[in-house]
Amino acid sequence: MxxxxxxxxxxxxxxxxxxxxxxxxxxxxxxxxxxxxxxxKLSEEQAEQARQIFTDWSCGQCHSLSDAGGVGHIGPAFDGNDGLTHDFVVGRITNGQGAMPGFGGQLTDEEIDLLSKYIVQAKK
Incomplete structure (x- = not known):
């Protein structure tokens, strides 16, 4: 025992x-x-994938981002916007605010992350 x-x-x-x-x-x-x-820095493949997400979800209808052909004037311009950080963009894409709809649940977390990195990198 x-x-x-x-x-x-x-x-x-x-x-x-x-x-x-x-x-x-x-x-x-x-x-x-x-x-x-x-x-x-995103690879060219990642940038192209993010550019396609930007186009497919019509982000350029409201936001200007010359790298993706976005010419919208409804939402804030991304080109020349030094206030954009990755975390800020992730939050806006996920949750939206004002006229900006939230895309959390429609885009995957990975797509939102990639798109956010792209917007911050591509803005001039």
Whole structure:
């Protein structure tokens, strides 16, 4: 009986150690996943994909962005707009504001992220 209690104690200590290591690894994994630089230059393939999203969702009807052929005057101009940051653009595309509709749930998070990076990179 004592031997079984001893083995059970070893297993629970080993189990707790494994859980502790797993819990400690989660923040490290999350840090690497979010450490991607949103200002990193997009590849030409990524820029073309984002340009296509901009066109397919008619962003250029309201916003000017010469790289994508956007000539709209309803929403803020992207060209020359130094106030645009990746996080700001992600928030606007996702949630909208005023006349701007929110596209969260219509575009994937990945598409919103790519489009946001593109807008911030392509503005002149």
């Amino acid at each position: 004592d031997r079984m209690a001893f083995n059970a104690g070893k297993l629970s200590k080993a189990g707790l150690a494994a859980i502790g290591l797993a819990v400690m690894a989660i923040p490290a994994t999350s840090a690497f996943a979010s450490a991607e630089d949103p200002t990193a």
